[in-house]
Amino acid sequence: MPPRLRRSFFDRSVLKVAPELIGATLLVDGVGGVVVEVEAYHHTDPAAHSYTGMTERNAVMFGPAGYAYVYRSYGIHWCLNVVCEAAGSASAVLIRALEPTEGLAKMRRRRELPDARALCSGPGKLCQALAVSIKHNGLPLDRPPFELRARAAVPEIVVGPRIGITKAVDAPWRYGLAGSKFLSKPFKA
DNA sequence: TGGGCGATTCGCT
């Protein structure tokens, strides 16, 4: 089994960490799968929550790397990020999609859906499938309930603009696993 | 203290 990713893995440029997460395995209480889509948010990026400074919501982003930043989206969904770079730099990677491999029955029950393709194909969906919520905000990714393991081999990565934002819309900081059927949206060829 | 808005999803057309 590939080694756990240590916190020091995240203590680097978010633009380096983000593509290296593609192919890694993320589990929460044993449920999850292979990371197939992420987005990078740098603290100098107008689209980042941390851009305008620290607030109660985004405080974890300003802490050390390797911790979970979880926030509520559109009043409905949860979204899971991993804090990157040195403490205070306030950069993070948004986990956008997984290929489900472990605990499919649990995920289907939580999502009330039979289709494996739709279980984790979006940031809100995967948090529902993995039962991630505000309770996980500020927890380290290298300890239970999280389990995050390095990829076995370097996969082919596709790059494109990020989804659903209104600022810095052209920055190519969305990364995906080439050819994956489990993306939130296809990458433009 | 109140109102506009969002790193989304789903169902309907």
Add this chain to the structure above:
DNA sequence: GCGAATCGCCCAC
């Protein structure tokens, strides 16, 4: 493709 659901965050008043 479009719009509703839904509510915490955040800043202007």
